[in-house]
Amino acid sequence: MEKSTSTQIQVIGHQWAVDLLTRQATTERLPQALLLTGPGNVGKSTVARYFAQFLNCREDDKPCGKCGSCRKLVSGNHPDVRIWDDEGEAIKIDQIRELQRELALSPYEGQYRVVLLCNFERATLSAANALLKTLEEPNPQVVLILTAADSGALLPTIVSRCQGLALRPLPASEMVAALQKRWHISPEQAELLTRLAAGRLGWVIRALEDENLLARRERFFHDLLDLLAMDRAGRLAYASDLSHDSSLVKETLVSWLTVWRDLLLLLSDSQTKILNLDWQETLQSLANQSTLIQAQQMVVRLRAALANLEYNVNPRLNLEAVLLKMPKY
Numbered sequence: 001m002e003k004s005t006s007t008q009i010q011v012i013g014h015q016w017a018v019d020l021l022t023r024q025a026t027t028e029r030l031p032q033a034l035l036l037t038g039p040g041n042v043g044k045s046t047v048a049r050y051f052a053q054f055l056n057c058r059e060d061d062k063p064c065g066k067c068g069s070c071r072k073l074v075s076g077n078h079p080d081v082r083i084w085d086d087e088g089e090a091i092k093i094d095q096i097r098e099l100q101r102e103l104a105l106s107p108y109e110g111q112y113r114v115v116l117l118c119n120f121e122r123a124t125l126s127a128a129n130a131l132l133k134t135l136e137e138p139n140p141q142v143v144l145i146l147t148a149a150d151s152g153a154l155l156p157t158i159v160s161r162c163q164g165l166a167l168r169p170l171p172a173s174e175m176v177a178a179l180q181k182r183w184h185i186s187p188e189q190a191e192l193l194t195r196l197a198a199g200r201l202g203w204v205i206r207a208l209e210d211e212n213l214l215a216r217r218e219r220f221f222h223d224l225l226d227l228l229a230m231d232r233a234g235r236l237a238y239a240s241d242l243s244h245d246s247s248l249v250k251e252t253l254v255s256w257l258t259v260w261r262d263l264l265l266l267l268s269d270s271q272t273k274i275l276n277l278d279w280q281e282t283l284q285s286l287a288n289q290s291t292l293i294q295a296q297q298m299v300v301r302l303r304a305a306l307a308n309l310e311y312n313v314n315p316r317l318n319l320e321a322v323l324l325k326m327p328k329y
């Protein structure tokens, strides 16, 4: 890799968004509030962090990745940049108020105070309402960046005060090329990971960092094959076992959803390639035993179960509802 000592944040894809933001910051009017939307792990917070680095870099060729400001941003120690990226916890009104007190002060050492609030759809309603005040009275030295899966989940009064940037999944060819070039992954592995990630590069990076992720994917698939042959009692025991870890329940359901969607594709003679390319043969033989209706119903049930998990429906009951209605082969 070139520039081994550089801490420049690399954005792969989303070139239009990077070009727009840097142009606005240098020659046009700097947007005071941004809303980056797009699926999870598509690159929203990477684009936001790149922009924060760009705004506060002290060199001409921004972001240089070498100056004190660029380095502090990457190590999380920049006094003018605040990032709220807690996956589990929703931002609350007290935290917004604390941010507002900070934002009233001039930047310590950078040119701008930059606040990045990730997954803002999870913020409490009172927190979102409190943030409106900041959006209504923008401070020229503050740039506020929100991210969300979908602007429909936010208060319309917040959306209308932000410049929206909708990031889309990367084209498969771009992602396969980046994985081979930057991460030195074999063409076959790059192709498989690209399909599984559905254009979300961040998902692949997580998969590469967490070797167990691919091992778990394998395990969930074999569990599913076993469960298809099991009776009611076996399935209930499985649900009870797995539900001790609710994050595992979610991962399992997501993984099974990809399998049933692939079966749906195979059963409807679709020209679209399946996701789980490496399981093609097994999936084809499963498809031979299933009907189109069964696959459709399973996709609907798995989606409903995943939505229920978001609303804190008991993971075990949720899993049981899926498993007890699954066909038996």
Ligand SMILES: [Zn+2]
Pocket: 056, 057, 058, 059, 063, 064, 065, 066, 067, 068, 069, 070
């Ligand atoms: Zn710099």
